[in-house]
Amino acid sequence: MPELPEAETIARTLSAALSGAVVSGVRLRRRDFLKTGTPRALRRLVGMRTTGVRRRGKCVVIHFDRLRLVLQLGMSGRPSLGRIGRPLDRHTHLILTFAGGLQLRYVNARRIASGVHLLSPDQAGPLGQLGPDADAISRAEFLRRLHGRNTAIKAALLNQSILAGVGNIYSDEALFRAGIRPTRRVRRISRELLGKLHGALRAVLAEAIAAGGSTVTASNPFADADGRLGYFTLAHRVYGRYGQACPSCRSTLRRTAVAGRTTTYCPRCQK
DNA sequence: AGGTTGACCTGGACGC
């Protein structure tokens, strides 16, 4: 599932491949996938030059001179980069062709919580409600934004208006590393322990970005043979491993639900 | 206003 590290890897790859490229064609194959802006406005991208590709939260943002195109990856968004003429995946919703024959396709099978937004300079779209990026937030700001919350710590980590970029995988991993039970109320956790969580979160995100970045090299600018970008497997310690042994104490990992999400934790290591 | 819940969507895993 694309969270901050996956979006970061995709943005870096697209930035290297597309910065300065000029759009020569736009094809919106599924009209309702454009959540902000109009098909007419989207077509005006033709002739425009990209000025960079960045990430914000879990979103990939392609910058043009005055416009931004935001890709909300949702559950299954898979930007794909390649040459014109490759076979078309049936769930391809948007195609941007660039001068020289490079093509960016946005493929998304399960269209949950996903879409594209064409933003003018005065529009924020889905970026407007986001808290600070989780890979860059300071310890003091992390503590300040969590202070006094009466919700489960995992629910707070998943709340994109508190901090942006954390999803189900990295919240479980960070809470395991910090030794905090996901159901614990934020205001019942000491500042020291929240500080430890901040460090654990920054560390796991940095490791995941490094693992993703290692799949992208100058000689092989795309993540796999089909041109799909930015998906990789960091060795998860708890996510998806319920019923297996805790890598630290060998207790059996348990599964519960927090904020409607499947949650895995170690009943012994996480208090 | 903070917190909680369910709808959205489809592919894949599983059971019979």
Next chain:
DNA sequence: TGCGTCCAGGTCAACC
């Protein structure tokens, strides 16, 4: 084989 059922999960609207 094939059908049915369930699960995954990010975001947002609607509720308390």
